Amino acid sequence: MKPVKVGICGLGTVGGGTFNVLERNAAEIARRAGRGIEVAQIAARRANPKCDTGDTPITADIFEVANNPEIDIVVELIGGYTLARELVLKALENGKHVVTANKALIAVHGNEIFAKAREKGVIVAFEASVAGGIPxxxxxxxxxxxxxxxxxxxxxxxxxxxxxxxxxxxxxxxxxxxxxxxxxxxxxxxxxxxxxxxxxxxxxxxxxxxxxxxxxxxxxxxxxxxxxxxxxxxxxxxxxxxxxxxxxxxxxxxxxxxxxxxxxxxxxxxxxxxxxxxxxxxxxxxxxxxxxxxxxxGAGMEPTASAVVADLVDVARALTTDPNNRVPHLAFQPDSLSAHPILAIESCESAYYLRIQAKDHPGVLAQVATILSERGINIESIMQKEAEVQDGLVPVILVTHRVVEQRINDAIAALEALADVVGSVVRIRVEQLN
Amino acid sequence: MKPVKVGICGLGTVGGGTFNVLERNAAEIARRAGRGIEVAQIAARRANPKCDTGDTPITADIFEVANNPEIDIVVELIGGYTLARELVLKALENGKHVVTANKALIAVHGNEIFAKAREKGVIVAFEASVAGGIPxxxxxxxxxxxxxxxxxxxxxxxxxxxxxxxxxxxxxxxxxxxxxxxxxxxxxxxxxxxxxxxxxxxxxxxxxxxxxxxxxxxxxxxxxxxxxxxxxxxxxxxxxxxxxxxxxxxxxxxxxxxxxxxxxxxxxxxxxxxxxxxxxxxxxxxxxxxxxxxxxxGAGMEPTASAVVADLVDVARALTTDPNNRVPHLAFQPDSLSAHPILAIESCESAYYLRIQAKDHPGVLAQVATILSERGINIESIMQKEAEVQDGLVPVILVTHRVVEQRINDAIAALEALADVVGSVVRIRVEQLN
Incomplete structure (x- = not known):
């Protein structure tokens, strides 16, 4: 099969890494993909000293890459929301596949971008956008x-x-x-x-x-x-x-x-x-x-490039597939996405670590425990650091069982209203991750 | 798209788990794959009490599944080398894709099986054969x-x-x-x-x-x-x-x-x-x-089934691809496999932990150190457990730097020949895994 032609937009850390990995591992990649993956053009505002691009054509205009009829896959590595979005939409409009490492772009404009990609029967791959080299x-x-x-x-x-x-x-x-x-x-x-x-x-x-x-x-x-x-x-x-x-x-x-x-x-x-x-x-x-x-x-020149290149190999393999039988962009078929709502933080459930600065009086622990128990919040552990009394204040630290956040907010408000509690209650969520 | 028809051969732990996951998550799987994955036939010698197969047709003859013209994918979960090999080759011969969890089969007969699959333009998927549910x-x-x-x-x-x-x-x-x-x-x-x-x-x-x-x-x-x-x-x-x-x-x-x-x-x-x-x-x-x-x-009913079902979804997606542009069975194109040899253990390189039972004489450590140093083996750490002297013997424990195994074998033979060393030297390899 003939080589796949790639255009790299952006020759910073990840762009330079991607170029280097494609060059250094060209033979290995072709042994896997069954065809070469060649950089046909680069768009960059300046050279990258960590990357010897040899005689690969370079332009300062990213849209030249998106419009280059030779190019099969546009690799968007310029970052940001605005220009990156324009570049990706232009490349898709021109029927090109896109590989990107741009998490902000996908998180904010992904729905629009994937819709355009489907309309044109092409792929937007974004493995490098999350956790660098981890697939x-x-x-x-x-x-x-x-x-x-x-x-x-x-x-x-x-x-x-x-x-x-x-x-x-x-x-x-x-x-x-x-x-x-x-x-x-x-x-x-x-x-x-x-x-x-x-x-x-x-x-x-x-x-x-x-x-x-x-x-x-x-x-x-x-x-x-x-x-x-x-x-x-x-x-x-x-x-x-x-x-x-x-x-x-x-x-x-x-x-x-x-x-x-x-x-x-x-x-x-x-x-x-x-x-x-x-x-x-x-x-x-x-x-x-x-x-x-x-x-x-999760980041870095070559780890992120590893993910970009894996996407390029995937896209090279998908070039001959039925566009309706590919891995969907968001894992689920676009007509099967769910309207299950995203919960407000007050409706999320977690356990909580609370740190309270209390006056060093007897009875403070009882007041704290009462406020939590009245709201149905169970305490897993509690410690009062008597050894750390300062200016008459003692830190009281506790971890609760799981409870919906609204109840912890109520409890914290009640705790902060106690005459024996000084300042704000520190709250950090706790997850068991079994 | 119409559902993919699957035949499960073997209804033991993994077979039962696969059936259950396909049933329970049928909607979720179809939302991803864009089509249903249906169990059209099961071959089993006995029922699995952890698996209610309802009115799914069951046969005692695995080859009935391999020959069933309705079936697109044969799932081999009977284990072993001999019958499993015959079953898989028959299914491939009949133009069916195969999913298997059988590590022994792939490790021993994989080259033959993949050659047959290529000849027939079908896929053998084996994610479940290594490390259970981990992809x-x-x-x-x-x-x-x-x-x-x-x-x-x-x-x-x-x-x-x-x-x-x-x-x-x-x-x-x-x-x-x-x-x-x-x-x-x-x-x-x-x-x-x-x-x-x-x-x-x-x-x-x-x-x-x-x-x-x-x-x-x-x-x-x-x-x-x-x-x-x-x-x-x-x-x-x-x-x-x-x-x-x-x-x-x-x-x-x-x-x-x-x-x-x-x-x-x-x-x-x-x-x-x-x-x-x-x-x-x-x-x-x-x-x-x-x-x-x-x-x-790495094992268990549903973790392994997770990998089998992922393979089924992958194969369902690949049904419409060009057989020459799929992910190769062994990651590299069959004509690009390398003849790089597998090394004998004597030629492998590692660091080593050695435990020597030595007579509690002064000078034993010097003798040990000399034998290693004569063979160019550097010592990272050494400890002599004086507190553990028993019957006049003291354990000497050391960790070497990396060295080719043949040299350690020579050193161990020399150590065991020392008059002050009793019994065999215990040797365990050490890896830093940075």
Whole structure:
């Protein structure tokens, strides 16, 4: 078979990595795909010093690639929402397949993009958009196709996990580690996307859609970052047998789908609680398979390129298939997507870690326990750190059983209204992830 | 599209699970596949009490299913080599696709079976043959298609991992735990396949072929079981910062491919060292993606069925594809398989844990160190357990750097020839799995 012609738009980290992997492993890839995968054109505003593009034609105009009649597959690696959306829609309009690593684009404009792709009988592949080199989209969409997925939970932002790992292992503060992460190039100058959970919410939105067969609904994802986490809470969690991870959690319940990104206490002996540094991992629980876990590098030049190239091989294989009998973009047939609603965070169910700064009086524990019990909230464990009394205040730390969030909100309001409680109650969600 | 018609041969644990999952998740599966997957016939010698087959036609003759003109896909779940091979070849001869969970069949007769499938333009899918519900074949064959795979290492026998976990956590002996595993139904009455590593070698053979693009060569796999492991070695390993796991390891080197199953010391902080009980996990290291890990239930009624059903969905999608542009059975195009040889164990390279019973004389350590150093073997750590002197013998435990196995064999022979060394030297391989 003749080689597949690819146009790469964007020659930054992932674009350069993709070019390099396609060059270095050209023979290996052709042995697998049964045909070569050749870069016919690159669109880039500047050269990438980590990537020797030789005599591959380069243009500064991404739309030249989308309009190039020689090209079968356009690889969108420019990032962002606006221009990337225009580029992808133009490529699809021209009947080209698209491979992208752009989680924001898919999470926000995916429904529109997939509709256009279907109309034109072409594929948009986006394995690289979630968890870098881990083939998590393929695992859920194809590998677990026999299951009703119950829930998934992932460490899907390496920057955040690096910060939490350093805070736990070295007792450093959030601000201190963030500054180092910026110096190391793990975190952007504006770290909001990473540390406030927006990047993770983009990825979670995609995973939830392919797990549960619902349209992409990024605007309904609940997002809470890690910038408010203190080393005190990291240490108390440890003492209770937990680790704190910034998780994306999606769960299918009878009343709707939970879609939430937040710091989470996980039992320390779970495999996912031991995923450290910039690494990513995603747990997926299905009704037949039980719990599974997928682990690897969630970002970086070549790990992400690994996913882009796997998509290119998949698309090369699908070129000769019936467009109506391919793996659907969102795992479920477009006419079979469900209207099961995304739940507001108040309707989500979780266990909770609460930390209360209380006046060191007898009877405070009884008041706390009464407020929780009146709201039907059971306590799994409670500790009052008498050794840590400061200015007459003692930290009271407790973990509840699972309960709907609205009730915890009520309880927290009642706790904060107590004369013996000072300041805000710290609340972190707890998941067992069995 | 009209439903795909499936015939299930064998209604034991996996057959019953497959029937149940197809029934229970019929709607979910059809929403994904775009068509129903219906069981049109079952071949079984007896009913499965865990599976209500309703009015599905049942025959006692598996070949009736292979010859049934209504059936598109034959699911081989009878196990064993001989009859299973005949059944699969007959089904292929009749132009039917085959899905199988039979690792022994694929590892031993796969080359013949795939050749027949190619001749007839049909697919043999075997995700369920390795690591139960973990989509590891799909991950390597498709998800990592852009990589040159450097190595893979897996805990791919749940029975063996259950035994090792109990030995470590509770200090029990191999024999004691094996007996319990047999009572729990984890281990067969004849446990040879599980504890001597034959089952793991079948699976490793399959994984190595799809990772490196070589024909299946089960007869060249090196296999060493766990029945000789003592709690003493488990404890010494722990003291050195390692855990012992029964690993299948496949590595691509310049001179050939290592293919070996044996007990292995792994640093205790590796994720895979913390995979316990009957769970399975496979690490795969690729040149672009780095190290990845896949974890889940490696056996059992519904986890294995999860993989069988995923294969059925894949085959249903491939029914309308060009047979020359499908995912090749062994990941690489059949005319692109490599003749890179499988290395004899003497030519494999590893680090080694050695335990020597030595007379408690001064100078023994020097003699040991000299023998190793004369053979160019570097020592990473050495400990002499003076507190454990018994009958004038002291255990000397050491871990070497990486070295080719032939040199360790020479060194062990020289050590055992020392007047101060009593009995055999215990040798366990060590892998860092970075």
């Amino acid at each position: 998590i989209i393929k695992a859920i969409r194809e590998g677990l196709a026999g299951n009703q997925i119950n829930w998934l939970a992932g460490i899907i932002n390496g920057t955040g996990n690096f910060i939490l790992t350093e805070m736990r292992e070295k007792g450093r503060t959030f601000e201190d580690v963030l500054q180092e992460a910026q110096e190391l190039g793990y975190a952007e100058a504006d770290p909001t996307f990473d540390v406030e959970g927006i990047d993770a919410a983009h990825k979670l939105t995609i995973l939830a859609s392919i797990a549960f067969g619902v349209p992409l609904q990024f605007d309904k994802a609940y997002t809470e970052g890690i910038s408010q986490l203190t080393t005190a809470d990291v240490n108390y969690a440890e003492a209770l047998g937990y680790r704190i991870k910034h998780l994306g959690v999606a769960r299918s319940t009878a009343s709707g789908i939970e879609l939430r990104v937040h710091p989470t206490l996980i039992p320390a002996d779970r495999l996912i609680a031991n995923v450290n540094g910039v690494m990513n991992a995603v747990m997926v629980n299905g009704d037949a398979v039980g719990s599974t876990l997928y682990y690897g590098a | 590891i074949i799909k991950a390597i064959r498709e998800g990592l298609a852009g990589n040159q795979i450097n190595w893979l290492a897996g805990i791919i026998n749940g029975t063996g991992n259950f035994i090792l976990t109990e030995m470590r956590e509770k200090g029990r002996t191999f024999e004691d735990v094996l007996q319990e595993a047999q009572e729990l139904g984890y281990a067969e009455a004849d446990p040879t396949f599980d504890v001597e590593g034959i089952d793991a070698a079948h699976k490793l053979t399959i994984l190595a072929s799809i990772a490196f693009g070589v024909p299946l060569q089960f007869d060249k796999a090196y296999t060493e079981g766990i029945s000789q492991l003592t709690t003493a070695d488990v404890n010494y390993a722990e003291a050195l910062g390692y855990r012992i796991k029964h690993l299948g390891v496949a590595r691509s080197t310049a001179s050939g491919i290592e293919l070996r199953v044996h007990p292995t010391l792994i640093p205790a902080d590796r994720l895979i060292a913390n995979v316990n009980g009957v769970m399975n996990a496979v690490m795969v290291n690729g040149d672009a993606v780095g190290s990845t890990l896949y974890y889940g239930a």
